[in-house]
Amino acid sequence: MELFKHFLQYYKPYKTVFFLDLLCASIISIVDLAFPLILNFCTDNLFMQSHSKILSTLGILAIALLALYLLRSVCRYYVSAQGHIMGANMEKDMRKDLFDQYQRLSFSYYDRHNTGVMMSRVVSDLFDISEFAHHGPENLFISLVKIFGSFIILYIIYWPLALLLSIVTFIMLVFSYRQNKSMQKVFMDNRRKIGDVNARLQDSLSGIRVVQSFTNEDLEKEKFAQSNDAFLASKKSNYYVMGTYHSTNNFFQGLLYITVIIGGGYFIATSDLSPITLATFALYINIFIAPIEVLIEFTEMFQKGLSGFKRFEEVMKEVPDIQDKEGARDLHDVKGDICFDHVSFSYNQDENVLNDVNLTIPAGKKVALVGPSGSGKTTLCSLVSRFYDVKGGKITLDGVDIREYKVKSLRQCIGLVQQDVYLFTGTIEENIAYGKLNATHEEIVEAAKKANIHDFIMSLPEGYDTFVGERGTRLSGGQKQRISIARVFLKDPKILILDEATSALDNESERIIQKSLEELSKNRTCITIAHRLSTIRNSNEIVVLDSNGLHERGTHEELMELNGTYARYYQLQFEGLH
Template structure:
């Protein structure tokens, strides 16, 4: 009930459409309840001596019946279309809300999530709301009103026969409860299975190069088959239950018809019931048992919708751990000074990644982070952008705690260049311009020139309109890195973060990237992570990290004069 209440609140903004659809549903039900009565009255007229007045009455009833059937078309259209319109608008809104919710989660949320599963929640699970609001709820309203209306009418025609026809109902309801109990877990499994299948497919399509390179096509095909098999197995079990339940309900429903024909004929023989009343009973029983017979389908759809809705609400109810403080202010006129004050961080409780980090840099300075893999260098840069919050201590930009400013204003003043450069499946120009939607082509070209990539771009057939392919697969590693630097330059942010910007490029490309970085030095605050010490020789401050702590500080020359990790790293690289 709690979930249903939440779902109801989601749909309240479309109440006008739903009110008209529900009114049309009631009108449609009323017509359905009226039509058999008119047909019964026509039968009663034919039972008597047919004369001119009788034919006139039959003609009037025929016209009324014709008008009712025309109105039935109108109300069925309004009922179906408006309910679907409201439901699909709701699905669209929910898809955007779920996407925005996921998009706003911190990086910690994504650490144990699969992309395909999240896609399934946005696309597949939200679609079940259409099932709920356009099919299940309208049908339930129609069915309840129809059943109540038919019960009242049958009791007024002949209470004794009516009560006998109700005998199968408890058995139908009990079997429906058993069916729902058995089928619900299977629909939950099927929703999770389709999400896992999506996740596996997304993973495999992204890694198709590795699959082919290591000849793992057969293995991966088996893995996909297993994921698909879980979904098929759960669905087939649900369908088997349905295949048993449907005929059982139909059999129980047919008992009511047998009672009307058998006992109704007995009552007619004794003069307690007219032929027209038996006809009315049979017509109303069709209306009465139709919704009860459809109980199995409704229950199936309800369990399916419930399973999808649970997964959607789970996302919407997940709290954001990185969000704006209640009184967060805009970070403006940033100069670019950065201070770490006793900063510590851990992804898991009691497993510190970095601890007791203290340093400061002035606007326009370049600060470098070096050390072995896994000592927390990238973590420190992500803390600056508040992709995570420190476990202890605080980070200040221009003397302001970054927790006290809005996320958007903070991140708009920081331009990242990551080791694993991500490019969108668009043109080179679009990827550079992604950092600044207001930039024109001249500004994009200027940024590309500053990043030493303009000449490469102009050698391509379509220049800045060249498609890069998914994740930039049509470009080399060095080209992608320089496009990422151009993107960062175009952002015109006072702080630039370079995470292994030259890690996977050749010597010539490294020189080009170094020139681009040198041109930025002094005008922007640069935080650079580097394994190649040659790229950070001119840094104003180098922090050497080991086991999550800063073990050395200084310039390149100062650190070479000290015995320690930096000197050992420098010797190791120069002796290669």
């Protein structure tokens, strides 16, 4: 019921259209139900009159029937056009809600779920939901009006024969109810399997350069074929169930006709049923069976829509790990003093990545984090931005626990430059402007100049309007990195996090970008994660992390004099080259 109530919420903005849709559906049903009665009146009464009486009445009858079927056509147009538009609007609303929820969800959710599966929920699931949202209530309403209307009229015409039909219909409904449970399982499995196909496709296409560089196209074809075959097997199960469902219901429809003919013949022979009454009865059987076929199709649509909405609800019920606490405040006049106070953290229930970390970074100072992969350097920085929350201890900014601040306000004062640069599909100007959405062109140009990318941009035929391609594929690694730096210049944060920003670049690109980063880090609290130790020699403090937490700390000179882990790293990178 809770699922059903949430689904009904999406009808609220369109309730006028919805009720007009049902009104039109009622008129269509009433017109269809009226025709056999009109025909019965004509054969039993009108056509038994004199020729002149028939001819004088036919004109009035023709005009009345024409008006009736014109009204039916207008109603059918409304149902087909406005009803579908209502379904499309509901699909748009659900897609917006789902996308908004994806934007709210924390990094931990994305760690657990595949992008292709999430895309499947946004596209294919919601399409089936919208089809059901429009056709479901309309088809159900029309069918029920016709079925109950037909039954009432059939009982009025000749109740003994109608009673026999009721028994056959009841058995048919019991069978349909049982089959529905099997169909629900199959359709949910279909959803999961098509999600797997989308996930495999997204994974393979996103990594196409790696695939082709290793000439592993055959492996990717094989992996995709496995997902594709699994989906086919699920679809086959679906069609077997649907085949059984449709064929058995078709058999029951045949039983209804048999009941009319055999039962009607028996009552004509033994009772007061006339052949003309039986003919009228047979007309109503056709009106009665047509909505049953619609209901059978509705069942398939209902199961598809229900399974899609259940998957939609799974995401909508997901509670983001990172939320503003009650009474959270905006962050103003940031100085940039950061303190890690006995901080511990683990992903899920795994072993702690960070254990009892204590570290103070004064405002405006530059601290570098060094250590082997998996020692928690990136995790430590992710905690500052509240991409994850600490499991123990606290992190303070300007003496206040960062959980006391609104998440958006906190992240607005932090700039992040990563090794893996993400550029959005669009122009260079649009990508730089991502750092400040209301920035003027002059501000964007100034940020590009500070990032040492302006001259390159101006050398392009379309300048700042140059299309970067998907994920910036038309640009080199160094060019993409400088655009990302320009983006941060435009944001102008008080805290800067550099996550191995130059480790994937050649020496020339690193030299240019290092100059940009030095400019960017002026008068900001700066945390740098680096494997290339040449880039952090001038840091105010270098912190060496290992699996046990903070292992060494000090300036470059102090750590070299200590002759510990940092000194060994440094010698391996530089002195070992000679």
